Amino acid sequence: MSGNPSLVIAIDGPAASGKSTVAKRLASELGIVFVSSGGMYRAFTWWVLENGVDPARTGDVEALLEKTEFQCGEQDNIGTIAVNGQLLSREQLANEAVNGGVSLVAAIPSVRSRLVDEQRAYAKERGVVMEGRDIGSVVFPDTSNKFYIDASPEVREQRRRAEGIDDSIAARDKMDSNRKASPLVIPEDATVVDSSDLSIEEVVEKVKKSLVS
Ligand code: DC
Numbered sequence: 001m002s003g004n005p006s007l008v009i010a011i012d013g014p015a016a017s018g019k020s021t022v023a024k025r026l027a028s029e030l031g032i033v034f035v036s037s038g039g040m041y042r043a044f045t046w047w048v049l050e051n052g053v054d055p056a057r058t059g060d061v062e063a064l065l066e067k068t069e070f071q072c073g074e075q076d077n078i079g080t081i082a083v084n085g086q087l088l089s090r091e092q093l094a095n096e097a098v099n100g101g102v103s104l105v106a107a108i109p110s111v112r113s114r115l116v117d118e119q120r121a122y123a124k125e126r127g128v129v130m131e132g133r134d135i136g137s138v139v140f141p142d143t144s145n146k147f148y149i150d151a152s153p154e155v156r157e158q159r160r161r162a163e164g165i166d167d168s169i170a171a172r173d174k175m176d177s178n179r180k181a182s183p184l185v186i187p188e189d190a191t192v193v194d195s196s197d198l199s200i201e202e203v204v205e206k207v208k209k210s211l212v213s
Contacts, residue, residue: 007032007127007213010136013149014176014184015169016156018195019131022149022203027077027129029204035079035122037132037139040115041106042093044068047083048105055101062110072118079122079130099167103175106133112181133176136187144212146190149203155196 009026013019020036027034045055047068053060071082080087092098105111112134119139122128130139136146151159153170160167176184186192191210195203 007145008123008140008143009129009145009147009207009211010140010143010187010190011129011131011147011149011207012133012135012137012184012187012190013131014151014156014173015167016159017149017151018159018200018203019147019149021200022195022207023129023131024078025200025204026207029208030127030129031077032127032129033074033077033079033122035119035128035130037115037119037130037135038102039079039093040070040072040081040118041111042098042102043081043083043088044070044111044115045098045102045105046088046092046095049097049101055104058108061105061108065111065114070114070118072121074122079128081118094165096166099165099172103172103179107175107179107181109181133184134182136190137185138182141187144189145210146187147207147210148186148190148192150192150194151196 007030011019011023024034048055048061048064051064053064055061069084071085073080116139119130122130123140132139136143156169160169193203193206
């Protein structure tokens with residue numbers, strides 16, 4: 001067990017808002033686990049594509065889900081997910097095909113329900129900083145530590161280009177915000193931080209100042 005098990009920090013926001021870097025930095029400073037829930041949706045999307053299943057064919061994705069086991073754990077305070085025993089690299093999780101399919105896969109309620117169970121399990125025995133789209137609204141609605149990290153669309157596109165990643169952010173934002181199942185929303189009780197003109201350190205400081213233990 002690591003860190004304060006009751007400390008659950010939910011960080012939501014759109015793609016390339018900086019939430020992942022902020023969440024990782026914060027978890028490391030606090031000595032608790034960092035979990036990218038997007039990484040979990042990406043891992044299953046990779047598996048969908050690996051099996052030749054079209055992410056747009058919900059029934060086929062659901063049939064594959066039933067035959068899939070996830071193994072969630074942590075390594076050096078970073079959450080890991082293996083799909084049927086296979087751990088995936090960063091490159092596999094962020095490739096162009098996964099970027100293109102992940103919003104479709106993540107919109108399927110049965111997929112969300114399986115992965116939300118895995119996400120909640122992280123907080124049973126340890127403190128956690130988890131980032132995603134619905135962490136404050138659905139996964140941990142009772143936590144007092146909810147943050148929504150935003151940035152302008154221009155800044156977010158620029159950040160992805162600088163990382164050399166081909167990612168249709170605008171299309172993904174639209175799908176993630178307009179889907180029926182757990183869309184990206186700003187939780188009512190979240191602290192909103194606009195990171196457009198702030199450094200990572202400045203965002204981390206702002207979050208730390210608002211934390212309640
Ligand atoms: O944070 P990310 O870009 O790695 O997330 C990839 C996709 O996963 C994102 O487009 C929507 C989905 N996602 C989600 O639906 N719910 C979450 N909690 C996290 C990610």
